[in-house]
Amino acid sequence: MRKISLSIVTPVYAGKDYLRELAAEVAKLKSSLEAEDAPLEILEMVLVDDASKDGSAQVLEELQKQHTWIRTLQLAHNFGQHPATIAGILHTSGDWVATLDEDLQHHPSFVPQLLAEAVLNECDIAYARPEEAVHDSVFRDWSSRFYKSLLVKITGIPFIKDFNSFRVIRGSVARATASVCSHETYFDVALTWFSDKIRSITLPLKDHRFIATKKSGYNLAKLLSHARRLIVSTQTKVLRLGFIIGALAIPMSLAAAALAIYRKFFDPTAHDVPGWASLFVAIAFFCGVTVLMIGMLMEYTRTILLHIQGKPTFFVIDRSSDKILADYFRKKI
Amino acid sequence: MRILTESSTRLPHKRVVAIFGLGLIGSAIRDALSLRTSFVESDLKFSWSDPALQGAELDLIRTTIEAASPQFVDIVWSAGKGGFYSDAEQLDAELATFANVLQMARSFSRSQSISVTFHLVSSAGGLFEGRQLVHRTSAPTPLRPYGELKLNQERELLKNDNSLAKRIYRPSSVYGYSGGGRMGLLPTILKFGILHKELRIVGNQNTLRDFVYVKDIGSHIANRIGEPSSLEISIEFLVSGRPCSIYAIQHIAENLVRRKVYFVFAPQHTNSLDITYARDTMPEKWEPVDLETGMRRLLSDIRTIN
Numbered sequence: 001m002r003k004i005s006l007s008i009v010t011p012v013y014a015g016k017d018y019l020r021e022l023a024a025e026v027a028k029l030k031s032s033l034e035a036e037d038a039p040l041e042i043l044e045m046v047l048v049d050d051a052s053k054d055g056s057a058q059v060l061e062e063l064q065k066q067h068t069w070i071r072t073l074q075l076a077h078n079f080g081q082h083p084a085t086i087a088g089i090l091h092t093s094g095d096w097v098a099t100l101d102e103d104l105q106h107h108p109s110f111v112p113q114l115l116a117e118a119v120l121n122e123c124d125i126a127y128a129r130p131e132e133a134v135h136d137s138v139f140r141d142w143s144s145r146f147y148k149s150l151l152v153k154i155t156g157i158p159f160i161k162d163f164n165s166f167r168v169i170r171g172s173v174a175r176a177t178a179s180v181c182s183h184e185t186y187f188d189v190a191l192t193w194f195s196d197k198i199r200s201i202t203l204p205l206k207d208h209r210f211i212a213t214k215k216s217g218y219n220l221a222k223l224l225s226h227a228r229r230l231i232v233s234t235q236t237k238v239l240r241l242g243f244i245i246g247a248l249a250i251p252m253s254l255a256a257a258a259l260a261i262y263r264k265f266f267d268p269t270a271h272d273v274p275g276w277a278s279l280f281v282a283i284a285f286f287c288g289v290t291v292l293m294i295g296m297l298m299e300y301t302r303t304i305l306l307h308i309q310g311k312p313t314f315f316v317i318d319r320s321s322d323k324i325l326a327d328y329f330r331k332k333i
Numbered sequence: 334m335r336i337l338t339e340s341s342t343r344l345p346h347k348r349v350v351a352i353f354g355l356g357l358i359g360s361a362i363r364d365a366l367s368l369r370t371s372f373v374e375s376d377l378k379f380s381w382s383d384p385a386l387q388g389a390e391l392d393l394i395r396t397t398i399e400a401a402s403p404q405f406v407d408i409v410w411s412a413g414k415g416g417f418y419s420d421a422e423q424l425d426a427e428l429a430t431f432a433n434v435l436q437m438a439r440s441f442s443r444s445q446s447i448s449v450t451f452h453l454v455s456s457a458g459g460l461f462e463g464r465q466l467v468h469r470t471s472a473p474t475p476l477r478p479y480g481e482l483k484l485n486q487e488r489e490l491l492k493n494d495n496s497l498a499k500r501i502y503r504p505s506s507v508y509g510y511s512g513g514g515r516m517g518l519l520p521t522i523l524k525f526g527i528l529h530k531e532l533r534i535v536g537n538q539n540t541l542r543d544f545v546y547v548k549d550i551g552s553h554i555a556n557r558i559g560e561p562s563s564l565e566i567s568i569e570f571l572v573s574g575r576p577c578s579i580y581a582i583q584h585i586a587e588n589l590v591r592r593k594v595y596f597v598f599a600p601q602h603t604n605s606l607d608i609t610y611a612r613d614t615m616p617e618k619w620e621p622v623d624l625e626t627g628m629r630r631l632l633s634d635i636r637t638i639n
Contacts, residue, residue: 005466068611071612071613090581091574092576093465093466093609172539172578175539175576175578175581176580179577179580179581179584179585316539317539318537
């Protein structure tokens with residue numbers, strides 16, 4: 001029987017205290033799948049050392065020696081969580097890729113649930129949605145929710161509210177997305193270019209590290225940078241808005257000019273100042289033209305931006321092997 | 334085939350390298366060797382397709398090597414007259430030729446007080462076709478005659494005898510450009526991109542392969558040739574450890590040539606199988622360039638040679 005392979009990717013920055021337990025949990029899941037002869041196998045776990053400074057690198061080396069299925073990558077300097085995740089994904093070869101954090105906030109035992117959600121609904125991506133506030137910090141949790149809701153409205157991408165670093169992605173989609181991401185591209189936004197078959201399930205996720213230490217791998221500057229990249233990756237709809245405003249400005253200016261001319265000849269008392277009408281007509285017309293031109297430039301910028309960011313013209317997906325997993329998960333349910 | 338004889342008269346330990354097969358990989362080995370040491374090169378005739386002539390030609394090759402009075406002789410087999418799609422009959426002839434060369438190397442070492450090393454360039458793709466995440470200890474399972482040939486060549490070399498040091502290299506999908514011969518996938522994509530030509534890919538855009546730049550291969554094998562000989566047997570996977578889809582390559586290529594590459598995919602199951610390798614397969618001192626850099630260098634090669 002053909003087995004569907006799963007690669008697990010974890011970026012590591014300050015995970016020294018968690019990595020051994022994380023590897024043990026993945027090993028437990030791997031063994032349990034093997035013991036029940038499931039059609040799913042954990043092919044590899046790719047741990048990406050994002051220039052950690054807490055001695056994680058030594059632990060990673062030790063884990064790689066202990067387990068043949070653990071592979072480690074060292075990044076040249078601290079690039080951040082998304083680039084580290086992208087680097088990890090680009091080194092996977094599994095049919096599915098699961099990404100999870102280093103600190104067991106995303107427990108590996110939930111990965112089959114996420115995968116089941118994806119294959120049973122013929123989807124390509126499944127996110128974990130925390131069933132309650134993750135950080136036990138009113139400000140952190142509220143600001144995160146508020147920002148995501150705002151972006152859903154601005155961009156029209158409904159999936160933004162589900163974005164989470166705990167996800168399973170079809171391998172081909174994950175690798176294609178990772179291959180087009182530049183340093184300014186938000187990975188999850190780029191995922192929506194390749195597939196809109198996205199689901200999410202509620203899971204008990206808690207950021208125990210943040211709750212215990214009140215310290216996060218993300219400081220305010222990093223969170224703002226994160227937010228900025230999310231906007232940069234999705235702002236193309238805003239750029240189109242510029243063109244629409246420009247296109248509307250021309251007829252509006254022509255209408256205003258017509259009104260000014262009409263009043264000049266049929267209601268000369270409306271404007272006492274000589275030359276007002278001609279000046280207004282000239283300003284209205286050329287402002288309309290200027291706004292339209294700026295709008296066109298923004299439309300060109302949008303096209304170039306999407307091209308640079310690697311938005312595909314099309315992408316082919318083969319979901320034929322999902323049946324094997326779907327049958328397995330249906331039996332388990 | 335080509336014989337490279339170290340030219341410096343001050344050398345206490347003279348080395349002669351005989352390269353069978355000056356295709357993409359053979360030429361890269363020759364180029365890398367020339368950068369390291371000064372060699373006198375001579376081409377000798379070798380009839381790849383006529384086994385009847387090979388005996389006499391191999392005698393001449395052996396005589397030529399002996400005349401140089403070397404202390405070290407390295408025989409490099411980097412020939413691949415039959416490609417991935419060759420049939421069993423064509424490949425049988427290649428295996429017979431390989432056996433003849435190997436026999437020459439063995440008889441040669443028995444008759445001389447010199448150290449002989451046989452370097453066989455095998456094929457990871459042929460041996461492990463359709464396998465996900467091959468490890469160092471994975472056993473080969475070829476799916477087509479080409480893979481069988483490579484496996485038989487390895488077995489033939491590894492037969493129990495102590496007359497030779499044996500080094501086997503298993504490169505994954507090798508890319509490079511020499512201006513002639515068969516063009517691989519990557520130079521073809523770049524070249525078709527430059528020429529605005531439509532490119533038909535037999536496979537699908539999500540097929541995963543592992544790509545290595547030919548100059549890295551040449552450089553690594555040249556380094557191994559320069560190392561002190563011992564009678565050890567080594568099998569080295571020359572892979573990048575980073576699986577890459579055709580889609581990702583298309584994206585890199587389009588960025589490099591700064592235009593769209595027109596792809597047409599012709600799905601074919603046998604050519605759509607993934608072949609990927611774990612990083613633990615990679616030998617020490619093997620440092621392949623990343624794919625983006627390699628493709629940049631490849632594009633430069635294409636532009637320079639054309």
